[in-house]
Amino acid sequence: MITIVGRFEDGWLSPDIEFFIWKQLGYAYKVDRIVMVPKLLERRTSLDQYDTIEDAINSCDGEIVFMEQLGNVSLSSFVHPKNAVYVFGNASTNHMNLEGHKVKIDTPSPVDMFAVNAAAIVLDNRYNS
Ligand SMILES: C[S@@+](CC[C@H](N)C(=O)[O-])C[C@H]1O[C@@H](n2cnc3c(N)ncnc32)[C@H](O)[C@@H]1O
Numbered sequence: 001m002i003t004i005v006g007r008f009e010d011g012w013l014s015p016d017i018e019f020f021i022w023k024q025l026g027y028a029y030k031v032d033r034i035v036m037v038p039k040l041l042e043r044r045t046s047l048d049q050y051d052t053i054e055d056a057i058n059s060c061d062g063e064i065v066f067m068e069q070l071g072n073v074s075l076s077s078f079v080h081p082k083n084a085v086y087v088f089g090n091a092s093t094n095h096m097n098l099e100g101h102k103v104k105i106d107t108p109s110p111v112d113m114f115a116v117n118a119a120a121i122v123l124d125n126r127y128n129s
Contacts, residue, residue: 001032001033001061001084002029002030002031002032002033002084002123002126003031003032003033003034003035003060003062003084003086004022004026004031004034004085004088005035005037005053005057005088006022006035006036006037006088006090006115006116006119007036007037007038007053007088007089007090007093007115008036008037008038008040008090009090009091009114010040010090011091012090012091012114013114015040016041019036019041019044021116022034022036022116023047025116025119025123028123029123029124029126029127031123033048033060034047034048035048035059035060036049036050036056037049037050037051037052037055037056038050038051038052053087053095053098057085057098060085061083062081062083062084063083063085063100063101064098064099064100064101065078065080065081065085065087065100065103066087066096066098066100066102066103067087067089067103067104067115067118067119068089068095068096068102068103069104069105069112070096070102070104071101071102071103072102072104073101073102073103073104074105075103075104075121075125076106076129078101078103080125080126084126086119086122087100088115088118089115103122105118105121105122
């Protein structure tokens with residue numbers, strides 16, 4: 001099972017558009033569940049939304065994998081749990097203080113990506129490594 005927990009990039013991306021990008025990525029990679037923080041899209045009842053990252057994570061079933069630019073394990077050597085919950089930050093918040101795997105994507109330039117782009121790389125690595 002694959003679960004994604006993301007934080008809206010409110011202020012950088014319109015939440016309505018960001019929601020569609022996450023959803024489409026989820027369809028492409030057969031993601032079972034997408035959870036977003038905080039609750040911004042009251043009209044989108046098909047989307048799981050929580051006010052805090054703790055509530056979002058507690059609602060998930062699986063091994064927690066924090067995707068962090070400063071993580072201590074490279075994605076290229078990471079063994080994906082069968083039942084994984086991939087957790088992403090946003091421009092203002094990371095999760096380095098929480099317990100769980102901290103996995104980084106090594107990029108040629110040390111620039112942090114939008115989470116939805118990082119998620120596409122993680123999902124592709126899960127299916128193709
Ligand atoms: C714009 S980045 C946030 C960077 C944030 N300023 C920080 O202190 O971590 C959005 C999210 O995408 C994911 N991300 C972006 N680049 C990544 C990388 N190279 N490796 C792992 N995760 C990455 C992380 O989950 C990150 O929190």
